[in-house]
Amino acid sequence: MDLAGPAGYVTAMHRSWPKHRLPRRRLFVVTTAAALLASTTVATPTVAGPATAGPRVDTAVEWYDVTAATIATGTRPQVTSSRAWAISWVAAARALRHAPGVRAGDYQDAALASAVHTGLSALVPENAAALDAALATTLARIPAGAARDRGVAAGEREATTLLAERADDGLDPASVNPPFPTPAPQPGIWQPTPPTFTPGQQAGNRYATPFLLDRADRYRPGPPPAVGSARYRADLTEVRVYGAADSTARTQAQTDTATFWLGSSLVLYTGVLRAALAQSREPAARRAGLVAVFHVALVDTQIATSDAKYAYLRWRPVTAIQAGDDPAWTPLHTTPAHPDYPSGHNTYSGAAEQVLTALVGPRARQPFTIGSPSQSGATRTYDRWRPLTDENVDARVWSGIHTRSADLAGVELGRDVAAHALRNAHRLLG
Template sequence: MRKSLALAAIPALIVSAVAGTPAVAETQQAPVDVALEWYDVTAATITAAGAPTQVTNNRTWAIGWLAAARALTGTPNSDAAFGDAALSGAIHETLVTLIPARKPELDQSLAATLARIPDGTAETAGVAAGRREARTVLAARTGDGLDPASVNAPFTPPSADPGIWRPTPPTFSPATQYGNRLAKPFVLQRPDQFRLAPPPKLGSPRYNRDLAEVKADGAANSTTRTQTQTDTATFWLGSSYVLYTAPLRVAVDEAARRPLSERAKLVALFHVASVDTQIATSDTKYAYLRWRPVTAIQAAGTADWSPLHNTPAHPDYPSGHNTYSGAAEQVLTTLVGARTAKPYTIGSPSAPGATRTYSNWRQLTLENVDARVWSGIHTRTADTAGVTLGRQVAAYALQNADRLFR
C-alpha cells in the first residue's frame, strides 16, 4: 500500500508554495531555477521507479545531492554555467545509475538543462565535476545495506512473552526494517549512537496511561476521537518520505537567493539525516522489541479491539514517523529558520483531495505525534521519544556536516 501511494502521490503533494498560488509559477521570461528543476526531476524519477523501501529512496536523494554539493563546493557564485552543469550532471549520473529504467527521461532532462547553458569550458567542466563526484559517492556507498532486500532482512521474534513484539492483525505480516540497524550510516559513528532509554515498564503508570489513551482515542469505533482528529490521523498516515517532499521543496525555494551550493547542501543534509535517523530508529526498535498497542490491548482482555488504521509490521518504540518528523524539523529549522516567509500548502496520498496549510515546520511534528496515537498504532511515549531521537541524529549530522563535503 505504501509503495503504491508513494509512486502516485508526489506531484500532487506539492500543492502550493504560497497558499492559493501554484508551487511552480514560472513565466516564459523568468530564468529556470536549476535547483528546483532537478529537485522535481529527482522526485518524479523516484515516484515513477523508486524502491519499495523508504530509506532506499532517501539514500538516492542523499547520494545525488551530496555529490552535487561536493561538485559545487568552492565554486565562485558568479560561475552560474559551471554550477548549473555540475548540479545537473551529479544528479543525472546518480539517478541513471540507481534507477536505470528512467534513463531516457533523465537524458532528456539533462539535455534541457544543458541547452540553456552556453557551450564552453564551464559547461563541460561542470558536468564532468558532477559526474565525478557522483561516481565517488556511489562507490563509497556500495554495499551499505540500504538496498530493499537488506533493509527487510528476516527477523524472528525471540519469544511470545508479554511486552515483546509479535506480528499484528489483520495480516500478521513478518517484521520489516530490521536490516536498517545493520546498515552503514552516512554520518553516525554507529547505529546505536543515540539509542534511547528503555520504554516504560509494563504496568507502570506511564505505560497504563499510554495504553488507555490509545485504547480510547485510537480505536476503529472510538467514541472519544473527534472528526478533526480522525482527519489528522488519516492525513499523516502515508510515507513520511512522500509527505515531507513538499515541505523540503518549499525550503529550497525560499533559499533561492542563497548560493546554489548551500541549496544543494540543504537537500543533501535533509536526506542524510533522514537515512541515519531511520538506521537509529530501527536500532532502538529492535533493541527493545516493545509490542504494539493492538497486541497489548487485546492481551489485556479486549480481544475484539482494533485500531483506526492497520499497524505497520515493526515494534512500537519509537515511532518511525516521528523520528522522521523530528529530524526534518531539526534540519529545516537550523538551515532555513523556524518559520517560512509565506504559508505553504501540502496534500497527502492517504487523504485524497485534502490539503493543509502551514507557516512553520514545528506544526508538522506536533500533528505527527497526535496522528499516530489517533490512528491507534503507537503510544504517545513512542511518538515523543521518536521526535527526540530524530532531533538528536539530525543535530549530530549538521554538526558534522563538514565531513561530508571535503
C-alpha cells in the same frame, strides 16, 4: 466503557510528561550549521544565456522535482529512496563547492544537473531515459563552452566517487528487509499484528552503514515505560479510547489528522523541503547543501530508528490491548509490521524539523501547502516546521498504531541524530 474517566486520567498524566521542544543544549547547531554552509566558496552567479532567453530557470528546483518524480517510481523501501536522494544531492553540493569565476551560473547549473542525473541514473536505472531527457533539457539552455563542460565533468566526477564510497552500504532492498524470526510471545514483546500478521520489516536498517553516525545506537533512547507502570497504562488507555476504529471520543478533526499523516514520511516531507528550497535566496551551493544534509540526516535517523525498535522489541498497542481485556479491539488504521518504540514517523519529523530549523530558521519565508498520499484531495498549509511534528505525535496515537511514549521518544531521537549530522556535515560536504 466510561470514556470520561480514562480520558481525564490520560490528560492529567500527559500534562506531567516532558514536552518535545528543542533543548538548549542543541541550539548551537543552528550557528554551526549556518557556518558550514556559509563557508562554501562560490562565485557570484551570473545570469548567462542566449539573448532570447526568458527568466532564468531555477535549476535546483527543477532537479528537485526530477528527483522526486524519479524516486516516486518503484517499490523500494523508504530508506533506500532516502539514500538515493542523499547520494545525488551530496554529489551536487560537492560539485558546487568551488565554482570557477567565468560564467559561474552556467557552471553551477550544469554541475548540479549532472551530479543528480549521474547519481539517480545509477540508483534508479529503470528511469534512465527520463533522466537523460531532463539533463538534455537543462543543458540545452546553457551556452556551450568551458563553464558548461567543467560543470558536467564535476557533477559526474563527484557522483561517481560518492557512489563508489557508498557501495555495499547495506541500504539495498534485500539488506533492509532480511528474514526476521518472530520472538516467542511474552508480555511487552512484539508480535506480528492483524490483519496480515506480516513478519518484522526493516530489521536490516540497523546494520547499514550510516553517512555520519559512528554507530547506529549512538543516540538510542532509554527503554519504553515498564509494562504495568502508570505511564504504560496511560499510554494504552489513550490509544484504546482515541485510536479505536469505532472511537466515539476521537473528533473528525483528529481522524483527519491521523489519516493525513498516515502515509510515507518521505512523500509527505518532499513538499515541505521543496518549499524551503524554492523560497531560499541562498547561493546554489548552500541550497544544494540543504537538500543533501536533510536526506543524510534522514538516512541516519532511519538506521538509528531500526536499531532502537529491534533492541527493545516493544509490542504494538493492538497486541497489548487485545491481550488484555478487549480482544475485539481494532485500531483506526492498520498497524505497520515493526515494533512500537520509537515511532518511525516521529523520528522522521523530529529530524526534519531539526534540519530545517538549523538551516532555514523556525519558519518558512512564506506559507506553504502540502498534500497527503493517504488522504486524497486534502491539503494543509503551514508557515512553521514545528506544527508538523506536533501533528505527527498526535496522529499516530489517533490512528491507534503507536503509544505517545513511542512518539515522543521518536521526536527526540530524530532531533539527536539530525543535530549530529549538522555538526558533522563538513566531513561529508568538504
